[in-house]
Amino acid sequence: MSTPYKGRIAGGPSLARNVVSFGAMIVAVALFVQAWIVVQARPQDLITGARGMADIISRSLPPAFDQFGPTLMPVLETIDLAIFGTVIGVLLAFPLSILAARNVTPGKPFYYGARAVIGITRSVPDLVWALLFVTAVGLGPFPGALALAVHSVGMLGRLFAEVIEDMDMGPVEALTLTGAGRLQVFTHAVVPGVLPSLLGIALYRFDENLRSSLVLGFVGAGGIGFMLLTAMNLFQYQTVAFLLIVTFVLVTCAERISAYLRSLVA
Template identity: 40%
Template sequence: MLPPLRRVHLLLLAIGAAVVLSCWQVGLFDVQRLRDGAQGLGDLLGELFPLRAQRWPHWLLPLWDTLCISVASTALAVALSLPMAFLANRRTAPHPLVRHLARGVLNLLRALPDLLLALLLVAAVGFGQLPGTMALAVHSVGMVGKFMAEAMEQADPDPAEALFSTGADRLQVFVHVLLPQCLPAMLDLVFYRWEFNMRSAIVLGAVGAGGIGTELISALRLLDYGQVTALLLVVFLAVALVDQISSQCRKNFTR
């Protein structure tokens, strides 16, 4: 049996070896390629200016669509995560097998890339905001539901046990004890997830899920880099605004 300090040293050595091997595998040690890439990047940056924002009125509706996708997907994810959290935490799950199955579903949803989900849903329901909203909602349930379940398991057990002792059922404990206890942390997560979904909604526009991402990918396909720069600036301002709103909401709700 190795002493604890020796095990830590071996673990750090293994992690370091894995990092070095991964960096080598992806080409981070290819100095010539990095040098050529830096030169190509410099040439590309030169083509990004001047900005071409003549089409800005045509960007307002796609930008609004992206915002709506982020809000709707987050709201749908929260609505689906609450019953999943009820089934996935050990205090309210009706049976250990149900809890393990619910955890497995959350793990599966979290493992599926939102871009892949969007592609599948675009093929199923067609282009537009609906597949993007559904893809982000399904992917978000995996993270939001897992966090809610774990927060409820880590909550103070005394109020729940006291309510159980009065004859309350699991649903009453969930609604009247666990949700109020975990509400500040859950609201914090919801607003962070909204920020994430706003950024992801832009990417999903590249696969036909609607929004400002569609405009961005169209400009890239036309090699209109001046318009790409203008769109990136618009996207940056929109994401910064969402981040600011989210930050203010978190401060007000979690005081």
């Protein structure tokens, strides 16, 4: 009598896990089906529209390599947008992350205030920030740079705060016991403990900002994006093809350089 009873007890958790897994699978399938319906997915349209895509590709060849000279300044603008947005974002996000980290914040009002700022700047997309700044300062690279900076504050502030919260508090406690002041603890314990991680995150954010700066050009923020939008509106598909090649080369080089620099600070 005891053996069947033990078998039922042993098999109970396994059966419950199977039921939960099956239920999760059903939910996942249902979510995908409703997504398929909501987005009005029509795979057959890709087949019927293949001729139109092939026509655009044929008109894009060969790429307009004679546009190399006029593209240099937009490329520089795109890179500078990412540099400006990343540097300003780091400078503003770092002190904000100190206030937003539970283990080093001066008090709860500072903590909740910093978290609110980080949440607002992070939740609003950089494209929306660019539209707001374009209406404020006009067209050009400056509103795009401001948009990247503000959005970077939210993204970097959250990541920086998480790194600081997960840091080893041993050096901080040791310096505190020796009677060191708050500034000394910060400069000699907090900063050395988190600096490599923060630099890696900042370099990764630069990579993201470079890609975002390409899209911000579509709202008049300068760079390759603005030149690409102009070429598309004028049906200059050969120029579009060349700009896509330039974009690919630029993003690929930025990824490799960023990965190399992150490996140095890791």
